[in-house]
Amino acid sequence: MSEEFQSHEIRDKILIEYKYTMGGQSKFFIELMNNKKILGTKCKKCGKVWMPPRINCSECYEDTDWIELPHAGTIQISTIVWYGAAEFIQNVPYGCAFIKLDEADTALFQGVFSENLVPSKIKKGQRVKAVFKKREAREGRMTDFFFVPEDEWERWIKKPEFEGGE
Numbered sequence: 001m002s003e004e005f006q007s008h009e010i011r012d013k014i015l016i017e018y019k020y021t022m023g024g025q026s027k028f029f030i031e032l033m034n035n036k037k038i039l040g041t042k043c044k045k046c047g048k049v050w051m052p053p054r055i056n057c058s059e060c061y062e063d064t065d066w067i068e069l070p071h072a073g074t075i076q077i078s079t080i081v082w083y084g085a086a087e088f089i090q091n092v093p094y095g096c097a098f099i100k101l102d103e104a105d106t107a108l109f110q111g112v113f114s115e116n117l118v119p120s121k122i123k124k125g126q127r128v129k130a131v132f133k134k135r136e137a138r139e140g141r142m143t144d145f146f147f148v149p150e151d152e153w154e155r156w157i158k159k160p161e162f163e164g165g166e
């Protein structure tokens with residue numbers, strides 16, 4: 001007597017908790033979370049200032065030093081986001097831009113919020129300034145801060161959930 005094997009399958013889930021390290025860039029996230037500092041790096045050889053920070057210069061491969069950068073900068077290129085993943089959906093629509101902080105040589109990609117989200121406010125050349133979540137809400141993530149048009153900054157940092165950094 002031969003009976004063909006039949007497997008009985010049950011669909012289930014596995015929840016995996018994990019952590020990851022920011023490695024050599026950890027200092028950027030720690031200073032952001034604890035002290036509202038925006039740290040870039042400066043090449044020891046050619047002097048290029050990297051934002052986001054790079055541990056080694058991508059131009060000449062030398063080590064870099066940490067430097068504190070100003071919280072204001074200029075939009076290089078931007079768009080307005082109408083669809084987002086779960087973490088960002090409550091903010092839609094919002095701006096996204098490559099922002100060159102004053103004193104940096106490269107641009108950082110970050111969210112740009114505005115009380116009046118129109119393309120004329122989120123565009124190349126627009127001056128923006130950083131707004132931070134309050135200390136208890138900062139987790140050492142890129143979502144700890146965002147940018148707003150410079151002329152809205154005073155109003156944004158008066159909101160109960162946010163504060164200015166300098």
Ligand SMILES: [Zn+2]
Nearest residue numbers: 043046057060
């Ligand atoms: Zn260099």
